[in-house]
Every structure is written in structure tokens, then in C-alpha cells.
Amino acid sequence: MSVLLLEGIDVLGRTAVTIDPSPAHVVGTGGAIGAVLRYVTTQRVSERLSSERVPLATVAVNVIGSFVLGLVVFAGAGGSTLRLVGTGICGSFTTFSSFSVETVRLYERGDRVPAVATAAVTLACSLAAIGLAWLLVAATAL
Amino acid sequence: MVNAHPLVRLETLALIAVGGFAGSNLRFFAMGLVPDVPSIVLVNAVGSAVLAFLVYEADYADRLTARTRLVFTTGVLSSLTTYSTFALQTALAASPLALGGIVAANYGLGLAGVLVGRFLARRLGVPRPTGGETT
Secondary structure: OHHHHHHHHHHHHHHHHHOOOOHHHHHHHHHHHHHHHHHHHHHHHHHHOOOOOOOHHHHHHHHHHHHHHHHHHHOOOOHHHHHHHHHHHHHHHOOOHHHHHHHHHHHHOOOHHHHHHHHHHHHHHHHHHHHHHHHHHHHHHO | OOOOOHHHHHHHHHHHHHHHHHHHHHHHHHHHHOOHHHHHHHHHHHHHHHHHHHHHHHHHOOOOOHHHHHHHHHHHHHHHOOOHHHHHHHHOOOOHHHHHHHHHHHHHHHHHHHHHHHHHHHHHOOOOOOOOOOO
16 A cells, blocks of 8 residues: 555656646746736836826836846747746736727827827837846846 | 725736736747747737727727626736737847838737727727717
8 A cells, every 4th residue: 555655656756757838838827927917017007107198007017028028038048938937927918909009099089199109118118128138138147 | 996805806816817828828829820020910910909899899888897808808918919029029120121010010000900999899889878989
């Protein structure tokens, strides 16, 4: 009986060691984490910096997510780490659909300058954040 | 929602997590089917169109419950679409022409998707007598 039990543990142990989660599970898990983090961040930003004219929360998650993705990619992460943090967490944390819908709603409400500025500033800040991530990785690698 | 019971908030987070799992997997699936840059354009355009439909649907017909909206808007669609991968592809573009093309495709088709979603929501929903635009 005890031998059987030990064998059972052994088998379980072996499968646990050699377990290779499917990429879809890794991406999905990261996606769930990223979505919840986006919701929590959006709530926090909206509470503190409520703005009728600029969707600050969406700008914030997109710039932060781009920065972290830059860090992960430039640091040379691959395989499951890239899928979990890059495709999953950063991919879900940032959003294009909320960005485009909020921009169009701003524009059609008459806030045309803030709408165009939001679109331009999001892109400029995200690219700058990726550049900063590259600099940080390059500096720490030296 | 802000002063809701902690267990209500837990349900909210669980619904978003389930939606995020599905949305990110759909994006991953698209990235496997189509090359990297077109796949992101595709998910961003389609996700923008569907999100616009759901958001404008609230202005016109408003048939969906708050939970359904939460799962699909904050969960699935916001996770299906992504800004970070698009920004990284832009930053790593091989030439100024490619950079311009990636930005134009994502911004152009994303915004066009919103207009399509808005159009469909207006066609399918009878405007409510109070509030909303009357065009």
C-alpha cells in the first residue's frame, strides 16, 4: 500500500516536473492577469485624475504596458516568459478598442483638439516609453 | 460599484479575468494564423468595431445587462485588442515607410471599425425617446 502510494507521488512528481503548459494556457493566464490589472489601474487613475476631456486612464495603461513589453522584449525573454508577460499580461493590459472608441466619442462630442491630441500623445509617449525601456536594458547590460 | 460589497467586486474581477483569458487567446490565435503586423491590425480593427457596437448600443437599444457588458467590453474586447504590441512593431519598423504604414493601418482601420460599429448599433437599435443623438 505504502509502495503504491509512493509510486503515485513519484508519478505525480515526474509529471509536475516535465509539465509543459500549452502556449494558449500561458497566454490566457497572462491575459486574465493583464485584464484585471487594467481594470484596477483604470479605476485608480479615474478616481484620482478624473478628466472629462481626456481619457487619461486609457493613455496611462497603454504607455505603461508598452514600456513593460519593451523591457521584456529587449531583455531577451523568449518562450513561455514572453507569452505570459508580453502577449498575455502586456497585450491584455493595453487596449486599442477602448482607445479608438473613446477618441471617436471625444471627437463627435465636439472635443476635436483633445481627441486628436490623445491619439498623437498616446503614440508619442508609448514610443518614448519603448525607447526608454531599450535604454534601461542597454544600460544594465553594460 | 465603488461602494459595492467586496464579494460583488470579486465577481467583477472574475468576469473580467474570464473575458481577458478568452480575448488574449483569440489574439494569440490570430497571430498564429496571420503574420505579426497584419494580425494586430486585424484584431484591433475588429475589436474596435465590436466594442463600438456595444458602447453605442447602450445609447440606442440598451438591451444588454451590465454583467454582459463587463465581460465583453472590459474583458474580451479590451484584451483582444492591444496597444503595446502595435507600439513595439512601430518602434521596430524597418523603414520610415513601414512605420507610417503600421500606424496608418492600425489607427485608420481602428477608427473605421468604430464608425462601422456605430453605424450597425444605430441601424439595429431604435433610438430611445430620451437622451442620445437624434441623427
